[in-house]
Amino acid sequence: MAALNERKKRILQAVVAGYIQTADPVGSRTIARTCRIGLSSATIRNEMADLEEMGYLSQPHTSAGRIPSQKGYRYYVDNLMTPGNLPEEEASAINHSLNINKMREIEQIIINAARVLSYTTSYTSMIMGPQYKKSTFRQMRILPLDEKKGLVVLVTDSGFIKNKVIDLHQSLSPVELQQVVTYLNQKLFGLTIDQVTTSLINELKRDLFRRMEILEQAFILLEESLKEEQQVRVFLGGTTNILNQPEFKNVDKIKRMLALFEQESLLFNILEKNLSAEGVIVQIGSENPVEEIQECTLITAAYKINNKTLGTVGVLGPTRMNYARIIGIVRFLVDKLSDSLS
Amino acid sequence: MAALNERKKRILQAVVAGYIQTADPVGSRTIARTCRIGLSSATIRNEMADLEEMGYLSQPHTSAGRIPSQKGYRYYVDNLMTPGNLPEEEASAINHSLNINKMREIEQIIINAARVLSYTTSYTSMIMGPQYKKSTFRQMRILPLDEKKGLVVLVTDSGFIKNKVIDLHQSLSPVELQQVVTYLNQKLFGLTIDQVTTSLINELKRDLFRRMEILEQAFILLEESLKEEQQVRVFLGGTTNILNQPEFKNVDKIKRMLALFEQESLLFNILEKNLSAEGVIVQIGSENPVEEIQECTLITAAYKINNKTLGTVGVLGPTRMNYARIIGIVRFLVDKLSDSLS
DNA sequence: GTTAGCACTCTAAAGCCATGAGTGCTAACC
DNA sequence: GGTTAGCACTCATGGCTTTAGAGTGCTAAC
Missing domain, CATH: 3.30.390.60 (Heat-inducible transcription repressor hrca homolog; domain 3)
Structure with missing residues (x-):
């Protein structure tokens, strides 16, 4: 893969950042204005045309701005992004909701974790119950x-x-x-x-x-x-959150998505695949083996009970996802969850 | 309440039946054609105008057919309808899914019941777990x-x-x-x-x-x-079924509905209210105390374990619901469920 | 290599019209 | 008096055209 020069990186970064925020295709003028890059929109247009040719960006139609392609997101995640640290209050919200009562049963802890995870991310969370x-x-x-x-x-x-x-x-x-x-x-x-x-x-x-x-x-x-x-249970949180995303404003997509959420065994398969991997895994669009979520990104990580890997936590959102933030949250939550359950 | 004469009853019945089937407002000509009532559309129009004035029917707009009002449905349920008997195959499907394995835990039985109930009705089912x-x-x-x-x-x-x-x-x-x-x-x-x-x-x-x-x-x-x-758990089945109804084709309604389904405690309250009543209860539209489902009809019945009333089964659908059929199904299922759990 | 300028493209929103279903009313009919 | 045919009227719906605006690609000048 041809390496991107510094300027292209900055522009790709700007497109991803802009699109993540607004869900609208990002135009050259917007970039020229917002991020002090010291270039005119025309120059940026040229660079964007290059990036499109290389496959990092794409255009919904001729007269629209650019949006990141799957490859673009991948590059962003691998090279441009630095996972965020949680703001104090979110961290303590997570801590709080996992520690209310030490005597709680496993199931209750997991239900709470799913809830807080969907709440802080505004996406849909799924947690695979411990593998009996x-x-x-x-x-x-x-x-x-x-x-x-x-x-x-x-x-x-x-x-x-x-x-x-x-x-x-x-x-x-x-x-x-x-x-x-x-x-x-x-x-x-x-x-x-x-x-x-x-x-x-x-x-x-x-x-x-x-x-x-x-x-x-x-x-x-x-x-x-x-x-x-x-059959291991999968606990969901915020199944309706994902509907707030503008990419899900057509009823058919909503139905297909929700139908997926009702198929526990399928969710289990999705999560179980990532059980043995280390760290946080990001699966963007069609990197995902399951067809129903190939317009989404799934971020997963495995949790441990007494040092034994027994389950997986996941966040499902549109590919236009705030990667840095969500990765940080998942990493944090999985650690806390492992502590709580051990 | 002024009693309806025979002809008005037949027409109200025809409107309800037609609207239940097609979800389109029913016009006078349709009734004249389909149900051999031996009257011209003009006469039926007059009667319908009367029924509208009495509050049993309403018009979405001047040039549309009539749809039953809440009062119309209520009259239909109380006076015109006879609850249906289940077709053999549905009855055996229900029986089957509650009896697969006698050793099953309560929770499994209830999950199955919710599933089969939503499947046979094509609406959303909710079952309140036994009150511990x-x-x-x-x-x-x-x-x-x-x-x-x-x-x-x-x-x-x-x-x-x-x-x-x-x-x-x-x-x-x-x-x-x-x-x-x-x-x-x-x-x-x-x-x-x-x-x-x-x-x-x-x-x-x-x-x-x-x-x-x-x-x-x-x-x-x-x-x-x-x-x-x-906190008693509420088990849902077919949460997406209700989205197939044409009255839920706008995204906002869908969201509100699904958000409701995530609030287990609210569902519990809804079901718990009908715990002590005998027989099958039909709550149409605003007869329902909870605002979120005032465009829906909820049909509930309580089940017993060892002759003690411990939980409630419910089916939630649009007010335009196949009352006769659903009432029959709920009645049947509640009996079988009581047997299974005892 | 960078930028200003301009013609061009394409979507989304707004406005317009034709269509058709269904009504209410009136006058004629049995 | 109840019933019906006929007709003018209403209104939602879908298709069509128009307009506005955002953004592009290209060229020529810097």
């Missing part, structure tokens, strides 16, 4: 509720708690039940939920059958309670 | 997780399970802890969560202090875990 199956088994209990029912409680190291009401097989006495539970706890301790496969369960089942001759039911519950929880 | 505080305390357990943390599990009669991680005060030995828990279970059994007030808790606290001198922390947990859960 990547966390490790800590213990399992069965509480008898009455003669016919029991409550299974399953605890993992990331503080994930899963419970499920099950039918207790009548032939299982409390003592036997306790034995089964103890055995399972021994065997499963320290494994990730991922590792508790059907084959492992079958193995344990055979092993146990040899010792006592009951408990079909006890296993079904284990399988169920582990397996079914595979 | 109206259900009665069954038992409480504390599971030690490690030296510093414990898990409180609280079970109610409607199958509601609430858990919370707490810090265990170091001075509390396992045996003592067990004693506290046993004592609390005795005292609280059979009370509704509502009845577990702060003053009752304080009383118990004083009582226990006399017997042993520990456990500040144990009480904090109880208070927290009971109190904080007051």
